[in-house]
Amino acid sequence: MSDTGRSEPQRLAKRLAAQLPCSRSDAERYIAGGWVRVDGAVVEEPMARVHDGQTVALDPKAKLESLDSVTLIWHKPAGRALPDVSPLPDALAAELFTNATRFKGDRSGVRPLKAHRHKLLPVAPLSTPMSGLMVFTQNPGVARKISADSAQLEHEWLVEVAADPELDDEVRREAVLKSIGKALFFDGWSLPSARASWQSEHRLRLAIKGTRPGQVEHLCERAGLQLVAVRRLRMGRVALTGLPVGEWRYLLGYERF
Numbered sequence: 001m002s003d004t005g006r007s008e009p010q011r012l013a014k015r016l017a018a019q020l021p022c023s024r025s026d027a028e029r030y031i032a033g034g035w036v037r038v039d040g041a042v043v044e045e046p047m048a049r050v051h052d053g054q055t056v057a058l059d060p061k062a063k064l065e066s067l068d069s070v071t072l073i074w075h076k077p078a079g080r081a082l083p084d085v086s087p088l089p090d091a092l093a094a095e096l097f098t099n100a101t102r103f104k105g106d107r108s109g110v111r112p113l114k115a116h117r118h119k120l121l122p123v124a125p126l127s128t129p130m131s132g133l134m135v136f137t138q139n140p141g142v143a144r145k146i147s148a149d150s151a152q153l154e155h156e157w158l159v160e161v162a163a164d165p166e167l168d169d170e171v172r173r174e175a176v177l178k179s180i181g182k183a184l185f186f187d188g189w190s191l192p193s194a195r196a197s198w199q200s201e202h203r204l205r206l207a208i209k210g211t212r213p214g215q216v217e218h219l220c221e222r223a224g225l226q227l228v229a230v231r232r233l234r235m236g237r238v239a240l241t242g243l244p245v246g247e248w249r250y251l252l253g254y255e256r257f
Contacts, residue, residue, distance in 0.1 A: 009049035012038065015056055026064055034113050035062035044114045069138035070116045071251035072097060075243045078131035078229060086121050088136060093117035101247050108250035123147070124155070124235065127213065132157075132232030133240040135257075146235075146257055153257065155211040156234035159204045162226035173198060179223035180206065194219060202228075 016036060017027040028046040030036055036043060037057045038050055050056060074096065076082075083089065094117050102112060110116075120136040121143045137143050146153060166172045180196040194208040204225075206216065220227050233240050236257035243249060 007052060009051050011046065012036070012043060012048040012050050012056065013046035015050050016058065019056060020058065029064055029067070030058060030062055032067055032113070032115050033062070033065055034111060035059040067113070067115050069142075070110065071135065071137040071139060071142055072116075072120065072248050073238065073240075073243065073251055074134045074136065074248040075240060075245050076126050076131050076134045077245050078129060078231075080131075081128045082122070082125065084125075087118075088120045088122055090118055093120050093136075097248050103243055103247045103249040105242060106249040108252050110250045124150075124211070125213075126232060130230045130232065131245065132230075133235055133238070133243075134232075135235060135238075135251075137251075142257075149236075149257075151210040153236045154207055154209050154234070155232060156239075157206040157208070157216055158199070158231045158233055159206060159216065159220060159225075159227065160229040161202050161204065161220065162228050163202060164226070167201065176204075176223045176225065180204075180219050205233075 012031055013024055013027040016022070016030065017024045020027070022030075031046045031048075032044055034042055034044050035058060037055075037059070038048070039054050083092070094114075097112075097117050099112060116138070119138055121138070121140070123135040123137060123143050123146050126132065126134055135146070161167075167176075177196050177198070181193050194206050196204055196206050199205050204220075206219070208215065208219075216230055217227060238251070238255055238257055
C-alpha cells in the first residue's frame with residue numbers, strides 16, 4: 001500500500017476495533033458510550049474519521065453497556081418557542097440540554113451522552129407563553145403511557161392573573177373557584193372539573209386531569225380572569241420542585257408519572 005493510502009483517515013470504530021481488538025459493534029458501543037478519546041478529547045460518533053497519527057484511547061473504566069433510553073425533565077422558560085415537530089431536532093436538543101444547563105442537584109447518576117439528545121419525543125408540550133415542567137423522552141413506551149393515561153393524568157398549574165379590584169371581594173373570589181371547578185365541553189372534548197385554590201391575591205393553583213392545549217386559558221377566561229402567566233408545576237407524580245428555569249435533569253429510576 002502506498003504512503004498516500006496509509007494516510008487516508010478511517011472510521012473511529014474500525015480503528016478502535018483493530019486496536020483493542022474487539023468486534024466492530026463493541027467498538028461502536030464503547031464510542032457511543034463516551035468511553036473513547038481521540039488526542040485527549042472524548043468523541044462519541046463511531047463514524048468520526050481519524051488519521052494514523054492521532055492517538056485513540058479507551059477509558060480504563062470503560063464498560064460495554066447498552067444505551068438505555070432516557071427521559072428528561074426541563075423547566076421551560078416563558079416565551080421560549082419550540083417547533084411543533086416530533087422528535088425534537090438534534091441541533092435544538094444539543095442547544096437546550098448541555099452540561100452547563102444540567103441541574104446541579106440531578107441525583108440520577110447518569111453520565112450525559114450525545115446519544116441522549118437524539119430522537120427526544122416532547123410529551124404534553126407547553127405553548128410559547130407558558131413556563132414550567134416539560135418532558136422529553138426517547139422511550140416510546142413512556143410517551144404512549146402518558147398519552148394513553150392522559151384522561152387520568154393530573155397536571156398542576158400556578159396561574160398569575162391581572163390585578164382586579166373585584167378580586168378583593170370574597171364572594172367574587174369564591175365565584176371564580178366555582179366557575180373553574182365546573183366541568184366543561186372544550187375543543188370538542190367533554191372534560192372533567194378542575195380543582196382550584198387561591199395562593200395569594202393574584203395567584204391560583206389549578207389541578208386538572210386530562211389537560212388539553214388551551215384548557216387552562218379557557219377556564220380562566222370563562223371565570224372572568226385576565227391571565228398574566230401560567231406555569232406547570234407537576235405532571236402526575238413528577239414535579240418541578242427545585243429545578244431552576246432553563247435547567248434540566250434526568251428522570252430518576254424510581255419516578256413514575
